[in-house]
Amino acid sequence: MPLPWFPLPWIIVFVPWAGALALLALPREKPAALVNIAISAVGLVLALGLFGHPEGEQGWTRVDALNTPLVVLAFLIGLTTAIFSAGAVAQEGFDALRLRAYHGAFQLFMGAQALALLADNMGVMWVAIEIATLASVLMVAVHGTPAAIEAAWKLFILCGVGIALALLGTIFLYLAAQPLVRHGDGGLSWAVLHRVAAQCDPGVLNLAFIFLLVGYGTKAGLVPLHAWLPDAEAEGPIAISAVLSGLLLNAALHAVLRAKAIVGAHPGTVAPGPFLIGLGLASVLLAASALWRRRDARRFFAWSSIQHMGLAAVAFGFGGATANLAGLLHMLGHSLCKSAVFFGLGHAAQLKGTQKIAGIGGLVASHPGLGWGLAIAVAAVAGLPPFALFASEFLLLTEVVARAWWWSLPLGLGVMMAAAAKVQTLQLMCFGEPTPDAPDAPARWAEATTLGPLWLHLGLALLLGLALPGPLAALLAAAARIPG
Amino acid sequence: MRPRHAGGVPSARCAWGHGELTFGQLPYDVAHLLGGGMLLLSFMLLYQRRIAAVINALAMQGAILAAAAAWQGFVQAAPQLYLTALIALAAKAVLIPLALRLAIRRLDLHRAAETALGIGPSLMAGVALVALAILVVLPITAGAHAIAREDMALALSVVLLGMLMMITRRNAILQVVGLMSMENGLILAAVGVTGMPLVVELSTAALVMVLLVVAGVFVFQIRERFDTVDIGLVEPHRGEQP
Numbered sequence: 001m002p003l004p005w006f007p008l009p010w011i012i013v014f015v016p017w018a019g020a021l022a023l024l025a026l027p028r029e030k031p032a033a034l035v036n037i038a039i040s041a042v043g044l045v046l047a048l049g050l051f052g053h054p055e056g057e058q059g060w061t062r063v064d065a066l067n068t069p070l071v072v073l074a075f076l077i078g079l080t081t082a083i084f085s086a087g088a089v090a091q092e093g094f095d096a097l098r099l100r101a102y103h104g105a106f107q108l109f110m111g112a113q114a115l116a117l118l119a120d121n122m123g124v125m126w127v128a129i130e131i132a133t134l135a136s137v138l139m140v141a142v143h144g145t146p147a148a149i150e151a152a153w154k155l156f157i158l159c160g161v162g163i164a165l166a167l168l169g170t171i172f173l174y175l176a177a178q179p180l181v182r183h184g185d186g187g188l189s190w191a192v193l194h195r196v197a198a199q200c201d202p203g204v205l206n207l208a209f210i211f212l213l214v215g216y217g218t219k220a221g222l223v224p225l226h227a228w229l230p231d232a233e234a235e236g237p238i239a240i241s242a243v244l245s246g247l248l249l250n251a252a253l254h255a256v257l258r259a260k261a262i263v264g265a266h267p268g269t270v271a272p273g274p275f276l277i278g279l280g281l282a283s284v285l286l287a288a289s290a291l292w293r294r295r296d297a298r299r300f301f302a303w304s305s306i307q308h309m310g311l312a313a314v315a316f317g318f319g320g321a322t323a324n325l326a327g328l329l330h331m332l333g334h335s336l337c338k339s340a341v342f343f344g345l346g347h348a349a350q351l352k353g354t355q356k357i358a359g360i361g362g363l364v365a366s367h368p369g370l371g372w373g374l375a376i377a378v379a380a381v382a383g384l385p386p387f388a389l390f391a392s393e394f395l396l397l398t399e400v401v402a403r404a405w406w407w408s409l410p411l412g413l414g415v416m417m418a419a420a421a422k423v424q425t426l427q428l429m430c431f432g433e434p435t436p437d438a439p440d441a442p443a444r445w446a447e448a449t450t451l452g453p454l455w456l457h458l459g460l461a462l463l464l465g466l467a468l469p470g471p472l473a474a475l476l477a478a479a480a481r482i483p484g
Numbered sequence: 485m486r487p488r489h490a491g492g493v494p495s496a497r498c499a500w501g502h503g504e505l506t507f508g509q510l511p512y513d514v515a516h517l518l519g520g521g522m523l524l525l526s527f528m529l530l531y532q533r534r535i536a537a538v539i540n541a542l543a544m545q546g547a548i549l550a551a552a553a554a555w556q557g558f559v560q561a562a563p564q565l566y567l568t569a570l571i572a573l574a575a576k577a578v579l580i581p582l583a584l585r586l587a588i589r590r591l592d593l594h595r596a597a598e599t600a601l602g603i604g605p606s607l608m609a610g611v612a613l614v615a616l617a618i619l620v621v622l623p624i625t626a627g628a629h630a631i632a633r634e635d636m637a638l639a640l641s642v643v644l645l646g647m648l649m650m651i652t653r654r655n656a657i658l659q660v661v662g663l664m665s666m667e668n669g670l671i672l673a674a675v676g677v678t679g680m681p682l683v684v685e686l687s688t689a690a691l692v693m694v695l696l697v698v699a700g701v702f703v704f705q706i707r708e709r710f711d712t713v714d715i716g717l718v719e720p721h722r723g724e725q726p
Binding site for chain 2: 124126133137141157165168171172187206
């Protein structure tokens with residue numbers, strides 16, 4: 001048992017940041033990739049230590065059932081992405097400067113991601129999400145092509161507006177709590193705000209929640225301000241798509257959940273649930289129709305992220321133990337399956353020299369290992385059984401039918417349309433006539449660094465979907481009570 | 485971080501005096517004068533056609549923000565707000581406007597900036613947003629002190645006008661100016677709320693973001709890539725063509 005003063009959360013944050021400094025100094029490809037893997041592995045070991053960490057707040061940080069699984073998952077995906085990146089980075093054609101920026105930004109992002117999840121102070125959480133945004137802008141822009149710059153510009157402008165609104169929401173939160181706390185950092189502490197929320201002014205809390213929802217919702221890819229996500233996923237280095245989809249969106253949605261917990265603790269506020277359901281449902285339906293018109297495979301799966309984040313938002317909007325559990329399971333399952341897809345797709349795109357869906361065909365015939373792996377990963381993302389996303393969507397839909405069945409009609413329609421679009425893309429990419437490979441194919445060992453992480457993720461998604469281990473189930477059940 | 489108030493001290497207590505501050509008392513009047521000045525400059529940002537004039541207005545707004553932060557530091561007896569004021573003055577009134585001027589000279593942008601919406605409709609939309617901000621903030625913050633709630637209404641207006649500017653201006657540099665103007669509004673809100681923790685940290689973090697993007701404009705030489713910083717012409721690079 002760690003001592004209560006032992007700052008494990010801060011160590012988890014600062015190990016990647018120290019690693020980022022080291023990586024900024026490493027200009028050679030092989031050593032940098034290996035150091036990147038080593039730092040990610042240390043991060044994962046430290047994050048696993050959170051399971052033994054006493055719950056509660058500790059200065060600016062807190063450890064509880066809601067953020068522990070998300071942090072561990074983040075570092076797990078960080079490690080597998082670092083392994084995948086070691087095989088994929090040779091094809092990106094970076095010069096020494098870009099290589100340093102790429103690896104440094106990756107670890108900067110990992111540390112900020114951890115801080116965003118572990119922060120108890122809402123101001124610190126905001127700063128962490130801002131750092132993660134800047135790191136992702138850098139990672140997306142690193143190629144320097146017009147398309148990459150435009151994607152980074154869009155990411156910066158839309159997310160800049162988003163986090164500005166989130167800061168305004170944070171200020172309003174403090175304004176609501178100010179008559180009750182009156183001094184010091186406590187006024188922005190989630191634990192303190194959650195405790196005093198019932199006596200705060202409900203009007204100010206409502207206003208705070210709207211700004212926090214729209215602000216952090218932008219970063220979570222929820223609909224009115226989602227436009228940055230497809231371009232950012234499509235134009236950055238291939239390995240980055242896995243962490244953008246798998247981690248950044250979760251951290252933003254987690255921030256929305258923290259805000260919902262505070263506002264929901266006051267009985268007199270406008271219920272936050274319907275806002276989340278509205279934005280979530282709009283995301284699901286828009287993505288379900290947009291998926292049919294995509295020709296670029298990476299943009300296709302970015303739209304699928306918008307759809308899955310929408311589903312999770314709907315689940316948290318309904319609230320209550322079961323729906324929240326479905327939402328959490330959906331977040332975890334989506335991260336695992338979507339990053340598995342991006343590993344397989346990234347390798348396929350490098351093999352074929354294109355990321356157009358039409359250019360990637362017949363993978364099963366030409367590259368059986370990769371083809372089947374990608375096919376099963378896409379099926380998992382489409383929500384087919386027996387993977388985690390099937391379990392969470394099933395849990396969500398049964399809960400919705402039991403509580404307010406009319407919502408299940410648009411929700412079911414969105415889920416079905418999106419699943420059908422993904423199955424169609426699966427058939428186009430994995431079956432049928434193979435398309436020709438690009439002349440400069442990646443090294444053979446890059447297939448191992450792709451398929452290892454891919455199958456590991458699928459195995460874990462299978463475990464989450466079929467047989468949730470007892471202690472993890474208890475942890476998730478405890479977490480499901482936090483957002484209310 | 486040092487707590488700004490010792491526990492139990494009423495939040496309306498200030499260096500100036502005791503009790504509720506209202507119209508006709510100097511702390512209140514000066515705070516409103518400065519907040520109103522920022523709002524006025526937000527309107528100037530909406531209608532100026534020349535990029536150089538827009539940057540001047542932004543520098544002015546940064547200077548007034550610094551004055552507002554320093555005044556709040558004095559009124560609330562909160563010395564760390566002087567630091568916020570100093571940072572705002574150095575970065576927002578001097579450094580960033582200079583860098584932007586250098587950028588427009590390098591990129592040869594001495595021309596009028598296109599607006600997606602005409603000047604008249606922009607200003608009307610701006611007035612509507614200010615009315616909205618007042619209608620939203622004043623009723624629900626009835627419990628808070630007058631100085632804080634009216635500051636919040638002004639700050640929200642500045643934020644919304646900054647957003648409007650980002651929507652109506654299609655030019656990349658002017659979008660950065662819009663974002664900075666939004667941040668000026670945010671910092672006005674943060675310094676106006678008595679006892680807000682982490683103001684210095686939050687305002688610095690917000691500033692770092694803008695500094696990095698201004699640096700990005702130089703490093704990536706956006707003009708070389710697109711031949712223009714008008715983002716309307718960047719759209720074809722979306723990679724979604726058949």
